[in-house]
Amino acid sequence: MSSFTEILGKFKRRPSDVIALDIGATGIKAVRIKKSGDGLTLVSADILPAIDLVDQPDALSVDEQQPIDLKPALKARQVAVTYSSPNAIIKLLSFPGEFDEDAEEQVGKHLGLDEETEENYRISYKIISESRQESKVLAVAFPEVLAQTINDFFPIGLPAPYTIEVAGLSSMTSFLNGPGVQHAEDTVGVLDFGASQSFYSLFHQGQLALIRKFDFGVNSIVDKVTKSLGVDKQTAEGILADGSFDISQPMAEVMGPFIKQLIISRDFVERR
Secondary structure (H helix, E strand, C coil): CCCHHHHHHCCCCCCCEEEEEEECCCCEEEEEEEEECCEEEEEEEEEECCCCCCCCCCCCCCCCCCCCCCCHHHCCCEEEEEECCCCCEEEEEEEECCCCHHHHHCHHHHCCCCHHHHCCEEEEEEEEEECCCEEEEEEEEEEHHHHHHHHHCCCCCCCEEEEEEEHHHHHHHHHHCCHHHHHCCCEEEEEEECCCCEEEEEEECCEEEEEEEECCCHHHHHHHHHHHHCCCHHHHHHHHHHCCCCCHHHHHHHHHHHHHHHHHHHHHHHHC
16 A cells, blocks of 8 residues: 555665556556656656456456556556555554554454455555554455456566555555645645545545545546536536536536535544
């Protein structure tokens, strides 16, 4: 769950040539970055064709995947992949006292998984805060078959798989290492909109205070405009892009429940 910047600075023998792939519904965003001295250099960027992934936690196996075709300019030594899986489970957990081995064994249970279903996921966590009174842990369960499928896109040679992350979390940590540096002493909210999912996080003095995943994204807005104006999807996307029609009413209808949940989350954190 580290950000791409953290990947380059976490280990003593850290990778110096990485391509980041954000696998989305409409395409794959690809960015290759090299580390040289104390700085980072953008080598190449591209948008690749979309691919279909088998995203079923209880799937036993999937058919062999064709490798992702990368242009020579994008072929780095390692690859960091992000994907917004609707079946990924993300929670900010609280444990009484310090986070020890006994608490670690309970992470899967607190994510809502039993012994049988836990085998279908890869579980990772990051300690957000720890004290004698309470420990807060950001925990993620990622479907195992999905992780295997992503690895199969890079069967031999370079780039070699390095990390697999949930796209929304990668955006949050990228914010903390970018614009968030200027707001390290403030309380800020961050929204990450995807095609079918959105993430909302609140940070207090640089520390995660709340994170929520919503099954709501750009597709919901496009579908509403499509139905309201009686146009096709492509036309609706164009209307959203250029603002050629007044769509304030359908936007308010589809965004209303989502914004209400954001306000509730904000008030909850404020009270705490």
